[in-house]
Amino acid sequence: xxxFLLRRLAASLILLVLVLxxxxxxxxxxxxxxxxxxxxxxxxxxxxxxxxxxxxxRPLPEQYLRWMTSVALRxxxxxxxxxxxxxxxxxxxALPPTLLLAFAALFVEYAIALPLGVAVARRPxxxxxxGVRVVSLIIFSxxxxxxxxxxxxxxxQVWPVLxxxxxxxxxYEQMSPGERLLDLLRHLALPALVLGxxxxxxxxxxxxxxxxxxxxxxxxxxxxxxxxSERRVVWVHGMRTALAPILQIFAVSLVxxxxxxxxxxxxxSWPGMGxxxxxxxxARDYPVVLATTALAAVFVLAANFLADVIHALADPRxxx
Amino acid sequence: MLTTTFLRSAGRLAPLLLATALLTAGAAxxxxxxxxxxxDGQAAQAAETPRRGGxxxxxxxxxxxxxxxxxxxxxxxxxELLHQIFLQLVDERPDFEQHPPTFAPELARSYEFSPDHKxxxxxxxxxxxxxxxxPVTAEDVRFTWQAQTHPDVAWDNAFMKESITDAEVVDxxxxxxxxxxxxxxQMLDVNEGMIIPKHAWEKLPFAQxxxxxEWFKENLVVSGPFTVASWQPQQQVVLQRNERYFKKDRPLxxxxxxxxxxxxxxxxxxxxxxxxxxxxxxxxxDAPSIRANPRLQLYAYWFSRLTVGVAWNLTREPFSDPEVxxxxxxxxxxxxxxxxxxxxxxxxxxxxxxxxxxxxxRSLRPWPxxxxxxxxxxxxxxxxxxxxxxxxxxxxxxxxFEILSNAGNQQRIDAGVMIQEQLxxxxxxxxxxxxxxxxxxxxxxxxxxxxxxxGMTVDTGLDLTSYxxxxxxxxxxxxxxxxxxxxxxxxxxxxxxxMEPQAAKPALDRxxxxxxxxxxxxxxxxxQRLSAASQRLRDAEPNVLRxxxxxxxxxxxxx
Numbered sequence: 001x002x003x004f005l006l007r008r009l010a011a012s013l014i015l016l017v018l019v020l021x022x023x024x025x026x027x028x029x030x031x032x033x034x035x036x037x038x039x040x041x042x043x044x045x046x047x048x049x050x051x052x053x054x055x056x057x058r059p060l061p062e063q064y065l066r067w068m069t070s071v072a073l074r075x076x077x078x079x080x081x082x083x084x085x086x087x088x089x090x091x092x093x094a095l096p097p098t099l100l101l102a103f104a105a106l107f108v109e110y111a112i113a114l115p116l117g118v119a120v121a122r123r124p125x126x127x128x129x130x131g132v133r134v135v136s137l138i139i140f141s142x143x144x145x146x147x148x149x150x151x152x153x154x155x156x157q158v159w160p161v162l163x164x165x166x167x168x169x170x171x172y173e174q175m176s177p178g179e180r181l182l183d184l185l186r187h188l189a190l191p192a193l194v195l196g197x198x199x200x201x202x203x204x205x206x207x208x209x210x211x212x213x214x215x216x217x218x219x220x221x222x223x224x225x226x227x228x229s230e231r232r233v234v235w236v237h238g239m240r241t242a243l244a245p246i247l248q249i250f251a252v253s254l255v256x257x258x259x260x261x262x263x264x265x266x267x268x269s270w271p272g273m274g275x276x277x278x279x280x281x282x283a284r285d286y287p288v289v290l291a292t293t294a295l296a297a298v299f300v301l302a303a304n305f306l307a308d309v310i311h312a313l314a315d316p317r318x319x320x
Numbered sequence: 321m322l323t324t325t326f327l328r329s330a331g332r333l334a335p336l337l338l339a340t341a342l343l344t345a346g347a348a349x350x351x352x353x354x355x356x357x358x359x360d361g362q363a364a365q366a367a368e369t370p371r372r373g374g375x376x377x378x379x380x381x382x383x384x385x386x387x388x389x390x391x392x393x394x395x396x397x398x399x400e401l402l403h404q405i406f407l408q409l410v411d412e413r414p415d416f417e418q419h420p421p422t423f424a425p426e427l428a429r430s431y432e433f434s435p436d437h438k439x440x441x442x443x444x445x446x447x448x449x450x451x452x453x454x455p456v457t458a459e460d461v462r463f464t465w466q467a468q469t470h471p472d473v474a475w476d477n478a479f480m481k482e483s484i485t486d487a488e489v490v491d492x493x494x495x496x497x498x499x500x501x502x503x504x505x506q507m508l509d510v511n512e513g514m515i516i517p518k519h520a521w522e523k524l525p526f527a528q529x530x531x532x533x534e535w536f537k538e539n540l541v542v543s544g545p546f547t548v549a550s551w552q553p554q555q556q557v558v559l560q561r562n563e564r565y566f567k568k569d570r571p572l573x574x575x576x577x578x579x580x581x582x583x584x585x586x587x588x589x590x591x592x593x594x595x596x597x598x599x600x601x602x603x604x605x606d607a608p609s610i611r612a613n614p615r616l617q618l619y620a621y622w623f624s625r626l627t628v629g630v631a632w633n634l635t636r637e638p639f640s641d642p643e644v645x646x647x648x649x650x651x652x653x654x655x656x657x658x659x660x661x662x663x664x665x666x667x668x669x670x671x672x673x674x675x676x677x678x679x680x681x682r683s684l685r686p687w688p689x690x691x692x693x694x695x696x697x698x699x700x701x702x703x704x705x706x707x708x709x710x711x712x713x714x715x716x717x718x719x720x721f722e723i724l725s726n727a728g729n730q731q732r733i734d735a736g737v738m739i740q741e742q743l744x745x746x747x748x749x750x751x752x753x754x755x756x757x758x759x760x761x762x763x764x765x766x767x768x769x770x771x772x773x774x775g776m777t778v779d780t781g782l783d784l785t786s787y788x789x790x791x792x793x794x795x796x797x798x799x800x801x802x803x804x805x806x807x808x809x810x811x812x813x814x815x816x817x818x819m820e821p822q823a824a825k826p827a828l829d830r831x832x833x834x835x836x837x838x839x840x841x842x843x844x845x846x847x848q849r850l851s852a853a854s855q856r857l858r859d860a861e862p863n864v865l866r867x868x869x870x871x872x873x874x875x876x877x878x879x
């Protein structure tokens with residue numbers, strides 16, 4: 001088991017270096033550079049000066065090596081060119097809101113997908129099954145931004161119960177801790193619901209499919225034959241096996257939600273990594289782009305690593 | 321949430337349609353700089369008495385970049401924020417339509433030029449304090465100039481200070497600028513940039529400024545009407561009345577919130593629901609629904625600095641021939657393009673200096689739409705459809721070219737498609753191509769394009785150097801058309817050399833007439849900009865300089 005984990009870890013690290021190298025090259029191949037801003041009437045001399053301040057005057061391989069060693073040895077991501085502050089500071093500010101939103105959305109996703117998936121798997125072909133299939137298909141085929149706009153229209157305008165933007169209300173500083181928590185939850189509600197409900201469509205299908213397949217196996221028939229309650233058969237015997245593929249997806253769907261959160265961050269004015277990365281790309285702020293890519297890559301690799309571990313734990317054959 | 325109860329209604333579908341329409345129409349920001357407006361129906365209630373207190377929530381699609389303008393990229397919210405927290409020597413008035421801009425006293429009570437215009441002396445008020453109680457003095461003005469011109473600070477606009485040789489402190493409240501020579505833009509150049517606090521910011525060496533954006537927020541002292549009460553990144557900046565502001569009865573509002581809402585449809589939804597009171601910039605597509613809403617008011621003002629046109633690559637055949645460029649202009653129905661995209665909010669442009677500027681040559685008339693004449697011109701130059709495929713050709717080469725537009729700027733993309741259709745009628749094949757903004761800039765700078773729909777911004781100093789002077793070919797400037805005309809070069813230099821801006825008018829008129837004949841750019845439109853607000857906001861006068869131009873006079877009907 002340990003050998004397996006080490007092999008997976010080594011593969012992940014190599015992949016990480018490859019991703020970063022590719023991002024570095026792509027960013028520098030893309031047209032434009034941070035000093036050629038629109039409307040800027042920089043003289044050639046000023047431009048050179050800026051390039052010197054931000055280290056852009058060095059040859060590319062040197063820039064690459066400097067960046068890689070500084071990240072690997074000192075954990076230093078450099079200075080953001082568009083934000084004039086250490087990249088680490090920009091990340092520190094943007095990461096918590098994104099994680100909060102992603103985990104909240106993940107919670108919503110599984111809170112819907114698990115019970116509903118099990119319910120329809122137990123009665124395949126029923127009206128409930130068909131109804132859920134149609135509704136989840138419709139929701140999952142909508143673009144997230146459209147769902148988000150509909151949610152704003154419904155819950156902030158027609159029936160104004162929830163705020164449509166930001167993380168806090170204006171009087172936040174004067175609130176008690178309890179009121180602050182409530183205020184945060186109210187602001188979190190719309191983006192988390194939209195992302196969670198949207199993502200639940202596919203997960204629900206997976207839960208249904210996985211459980212249906214398991215429920216036709218012999219040991220389930222045995223469990224039923226020995227007189228266990230249907231509840232116990234489904235939730236204990238059935239789900240234990242059915243959960244393996246779902247857990248694997250769980251890790252990956254966190255990554256999917258981090259992706260989807262860019263749209264939510266923009267439409268709901270939620271602060272976070274998505275907006276940070278997007279604006280950095282437009283500004284050709286290479287250090288921020290590289291750092292956000294690195295972070296995203298670490299997430300994906302960690303999620304996949306976790307999924308592999310879960311899979312290995314659940315299925316001894318994988319370990320060999 | 322102070323305002324949520326104000327505008328609230330049930331069952332309206334308009335915002336939804338609006339929202340979806342906006343997703344496709346987002347008026348994107350690729351214009352080189354920003355400008356101001358006038359309220360639609362507010363004159364009627366002019367009798368109301370302003371009251372003190374209250375909060376206004378303003379909405380912006382991007383966040384201010386920081387409080388030190390010399391190191392952060394400039395954008396509209398940054399510029400607007402800076403004017404709320406700092407003072408300039410004098411305040412440029414938005415009166416440039418009839419004559420060169422005039423200046424209202426701000427930090428300086430008065431100013432005077434020496435007879436040879438080579439020194440300019442400002443007499444500062446002696447009652448202005450930084451928010452920590454330290455007086456604002458001539459030392460701050462000198463320190464500001466030092467920062468602006470320091471190579472390690474590398475301010476984008478440092479070129480404006482090139483002709484200033486010294487900022488001399490005569491006494492604590494008198495500062496004298498020395499110039500290498502006299503020229504028209506002296507006042508504009510000397511006044512560019514807010515005065516920053518020496519005692520607070522000199523603690524950080526200039527060499528560290530470019531990596532210390534947050535340090536300046538943490539060490540902020542202000543002199544303007546508002547101070548920064550809190551700054552939530554990517555969310556909002558809360559501005560609070562500065563109790564030490566030198567005008568004791570201003571500002572009227574207690575707080576101005578700058579809320580960042582990157583998605584325009586969310587911004588409009590919040591305006592409709594009353595969570596946002598003022599939106600700095602709305603698209604022309606929103607105008608009808610805002611006008612129709614009795615709880616909202618619309619401000620429309622000519623965006624004088626900007627004209628949009630098709631810029632031709634003069635180094636490529638056949639655009640190197642001015643006759644061909646004139647023929648192309650005649651064959652493009654600019655009136656119908658302006659009408660379609662802007663309606664009453666736009667008009668056909670004829671010059672880089674828009675009709676909203678005193679320097680516009682009023683004798684100029686846009687070329688008519690005359691496709692027949694265009695065909696005759698082209699035929700005389702040898703362009704005929706000799707192979708009968710519907711497309712003109714000459715020496716076996718077809719008249720076919722690409723128009724670049726940048727992704728996200730729907731109006732310019734639409735204009736490209738309309739031009740494609742119109743030129744097809746006289747046998748010219750146009751391929752509109754939409755590329756990412758940085759890509760477009762790079763292709764334009766490198767000269768790898770046929771034509772590009774492009775905005776040209778001219779500031780109130782009416783300096784045409786960077787677009788039309790032959791030495792401004794990239795990378796030295798943004799004359800990506802590669803326009804080169806010795807007479808225009810000379811006239812531009814002449815227009816900048818005069819001592820009084822007014823004296824530049826003959827040269828400016830002549831430049832515009834030459835450009836009109838030469839058509840290095842086929843000018844398409846100039847347009848109005850729109851801001852919108854809730855009716856509870858009174859006495860706002862957004863203009864092209866700043867939408868929050870007179871924010872210290874703004875007031876609200878109820879708290």
